[in-house]
Amino acid sequence: MxxxxxxxxxxxxxxxxxxxxxxxxxxxxxxxxxxxxDPYVKASQQQNYRCRSAFKLLEIDDKFRLLQPGYSVVDCGAAPGAWSQVAVQRVNSAGTAPESPHGTVIGVDLLNIPPLDGAHFLSSHDVTDPATHAKLLELLPDGRAHVILSDMAPNASGFREMDHEKLIVMCLSLIDLAEKILQPGGSLLCKYWDGTLTHKLQERLSSVFSSVRTLKPNASRKDSAERYFFARMYRKTGKQS
Ligand SMILES: C[S@@+](CC[C@H](N)C(=O)[O-])C[C@H]1O[C@@H](n2cnc3c(N)ncnc32)[C@H](O)[C@@H]1O
Structure with missing residues (x-):
């Protein structure tokens, strides 16, 4: 990127x-x-976030409280690491609040993710690869995550429909990942670019989560097709390994 x-x-x-x-x-x-x-770019520099996207997750988490101290979180498409920075703070995985439970943050990206205290990064890993799923199972406490975050995006080709389709396929692969690592009652937050296949992704998510809603945080640029699905209350399908 x-x-x-x-x-x-x-x-x-x-x-x-x-x-x-x-x-x-x-x-x-x-x-x-x-x-x-951009005020979010300025704010990210002032608050030492690795990029402005931190404010999208902060806004969503302030509203829905999906990240709790002690939770295990998998951050898909984590580079350069701004969402992981937010997750580390909110789940207390660096142990900065000794009286609160300590969580776990594991970030995955095709690219290198610079180290971050409180996070374990799988750089040069493809989230859609079953070998990555196996590593996540090993690294997660009890092999289970409370939350899967995905801000993943393919390199944009400039052809809107093609990029939309690619990202939908990537998001659908997160449902396979959820089957392996997400605990019952867990949540998935995933970015997509709106388009003709959005309803397919929404249907698939609704088949395994009790609640699925669409979010467009203020920090997401108004002129972008970017949206997030926030899926809650995961119902295990029984296919997990
Ligand atoms: C918008 S950036 C994520 C920004 C990140 N949330 C942050 O706050 O720092 C999207 C990332 O998705 C990654 N990505 C795309 N496809 C991927 C895949 N199959 N597996 C892992 N990461 C992927 C890209 O390499 C890119 O770093």
Whole structure:
């Protein structure tokens, strides 16, 4: 995801950025100018989050309290690690609140995820690969997660329908992962790009979760097709390994 490396490379100094703007392609210039104006980008720098997406999860968790101290969380598509930072704080996996239960955070990504206190990262791992599922089973306490988070996204091709379909297939694979690791009553929060197959994903989620709702946090850009399904009360299907 070039946007995250660019964010880290360029956003340390707005001044330097403006000087560099002329050497960028028009698309890069538009992206950089949007980043400079974005209050969530500024806030993520001030609060030491690895990227602005942290605020989407903070907003969702403030409203629905899906992350509780002591919970085990699997963060799919975790790089560069902002959602994991939020999860570590909320489930107390770094033990910063000694009086509260300690949770577990495991992040998975195809890319490298820089280390984070309180999180165990599986870099260079594909969430859709059964070998990754097997590793998660080994790493999770009792082989069970309370929550699966997914902010996964394929590299966008620019063809909206094709990208939508790819991401729906990735989200559907999370239902297989849930069968293996999600405990009964557990939750799944997954990003998708809205499109013609959205209802298929919603139907599949509704077949195994008692409650499925669509979320569009304020931190999610208004002009983007990005949405989240928040599925709660997992009903085990009995197919898990
Ligand atoms: C939008 S970024 C996630 C940002 C992250 N939530 C954060 O807050 O730092 C999407 C990530 O999904 C990852 N990804 C895409 N397909 C994947 C797959 N099959 N397995 C694991 N990660 C994947 C990408 O490498 C990318 O890092």
């Amino acid at each position: 070039w946007c995250f490396s660019l964010q880290r490379r360029y956003l340390h100094s707005s001044l330097c950025l403006m000087k560099n703007l002329k050497s960028k392609t028009p698309a890069e210039q538009r992206w950089l100018q949007r980043q400079l104006k």
